[in-house]
Amino acid sequence: MARWGMVIDLDRCTGCQACVVACKAENNVPVVSSAEAQAGRLMLWMTVIPEVEGEFPRVRARFTPRPCMQCENPPCVKVCPVQAMMKSSEGIVSHVFARCIGCRFCVQACPYGVTYFNWQAPTWPADLREALNPDFAIRPTGVVEMCDFCHHRLQHAREMARADEREVRGEGEYVPACVQACPARALIFGDLNDPNTSASKLAQSPRAFRLLEDLGTVPKVYYLKEG
Amino acid sequence: MPTTHSQGLGGDEILFAPVLRTGRGFYVAAGILLAVAAWGVYAYTVQIRYGLGVTGLNRPVAWGFYIVNFVFFIGISHAGTLISAILRLCKAEWRRPITRAAETITVLVLFFGLGSIIIDLGRPDRLFYVLQYGRLQSPLLWDVTSITTYLTASTLYLYLPLIPDLALLRDRAGGWRRHLYTAISLGWQGSPEQHRRLERGIAVMAVLVIPIAVSVHTVVSWVFSMTLQPMWQSTIFGPYFVTGAIFSGIAALIISMAAVRRAYHLENYLKPVHFNSLALLLLTMSLLWFYFTFAEHLTAYYGGELAEGAVLFAKVTGPYALEFWGMTVLNLVIPMAIMANRRTRTVAGTVVASTSVLVGMWLERYLIVVPTLANPRLPYPRGIYLATWVEWSITAGAFALFILLYMVFTKLFPIISIWEVREGREIGIREAHERMQSYLPGDQGHVPAVGPAAALR
């Protein structure tokens, strides 16, 4: 059985946020006004956390892309009262919009803050509305949403592979939109259970760490420290 | 020493008066409360129409006033159990005029607790998914289960002792009231068999309702402490919340008692001694609450863990300092100052102290929910939460509607349990006297069969 994970090389990340934009486009994530964004209503399934220390010329900057950590022990799944948050057998943590009652318990339970809530009915400017992805649902008001490693792409890949009577390959056949878009190739994606994939090899690297590891959530997103 | 019949039969007319007659003051007060409640309902329709975006909630502070109100209202529901059940089991005679008011608060306020959670949902139209697809690993399902159990238990515990009073009202009232009281009096005749069954039922419920009540506020606290958020993931939350609930419940009870005492001229039944006993309980709970709060904050401070420290200092010296120190003054300093001194421990003094406690306990719930959410573990984003008019209006409307429903209850049913007060006169005095005699040394002439006395003889 596959176990899908991501490795993010912080040495390569330039903070360009192509991954952020690609994710919004692929998943029909709603656009909010700048006033709403100031009020804390911004919706970014994939976001880049900037950390800038020091004064010029001794500046140290780190850009950390932060998708959903896709934990093996996900707090969001534990606290959902209606089983709208679930973890598949291949380790993908995803959200069922049709079941969500909007209690926002998963928003509070996630220590990484990756869950986002639709505070109103989603809107897009006219030109963006024409570019919506038909492969993915549009969420109504009052439900939660979050990154699910572009699970709809996995379903598509699985259908194609099933036609050839085989399983989805551990890498290359299925990648989330952020991984596909990154120009610096800082995001590496693949089956962590398959020893031949780059993702599983890099996850064993001495540079590898995970966010808030001591909490016991066992995230499947690894970061490679700047070396 | 039983008293004469005339004192038992004729002396309690004033307890029936609010039910049988209504003055202008009631309609004026009810009108104002109804207007505030209607405004709250209007604010909720705005929220339904435009989504939860009309509130001040955001990321990361996705829980705010509504959850604070939920915890606060459920907390107040502990008024009924403490007074009614525990004092009944301890055979404390001073509980008799208080039990009905306490039980009423519990039953009514639980609906507002549930209502606050429903108002907080993004999709209230999907509310019944909780019943259809529920998962009992989620603390919200524990809430649903225990609050339903508590609501059932406390409704039964309010209804059973109400039955004999309904029979008394049935014989005095006329018109539609007579039909109402007859209908819900379960055919009460006052026979020995009915009394036996009723008392058995009340005794069983008095024992059962206490662990249910403890479980209710414990599982409410576990909604927070089962997550991994800084200063929420604390083992102390269960007992802390139950203590706070009993604390705020007693305060609410004192205020409601003083209000009905003034409105319905019940000074003969709700005497300073009752307020004095409740005041001493309030003082005890204030100190107990402070003990838990101090332990909680000292632990967070001493270890110096970064995430917890951020939340702690946000409360003690940061953006929430005003609320934090205000809460400490309102919950500890003012109640202690008023109630530690016998001269200030009057009816008026206890009402002032109780009002202070209610405001302070609301602030305490606010300080549990918001600062933690505003200071998440990952460095970005920090949160700010400013409630909008929608949240203030719905909060005000909920309080107004609760007070209004309580007032309506006092117009339909006697707020002091008449038959229990009479039982106190006829039977309670004698039983208490016998009980106290049994505590004292001397065994009324019996020679012990075994023991040192027999050996000496």
Place this chain on the structure above:
Amino acid sequence: MDWLWRLIPITVAGFAVAFIGWMAQMLRLAWLRDDSWGFTVTVASVVIPIFLVFVWLAVYVMWGIAREGLRATRPGEPPPPQARPGVAP
């Protein structure tokens, strides 16, 4: 109005039974989904006995009181003895 004397205990017992039925549904769902079985069994084993006590309350206490009331208000029956003269009817 005395049909309500029968209806009230029936409603209480019915509600308690409905709640126990809901618990059974929760147990069934937890088993089929293989999701939070331990939690469900723990909660159910505490809550179901409590609601059985409510059923007992409805049957023994409330129905028992109502039955005596119905018997007493039947025409021609002598009035029942007073348990506590002067205290309550």
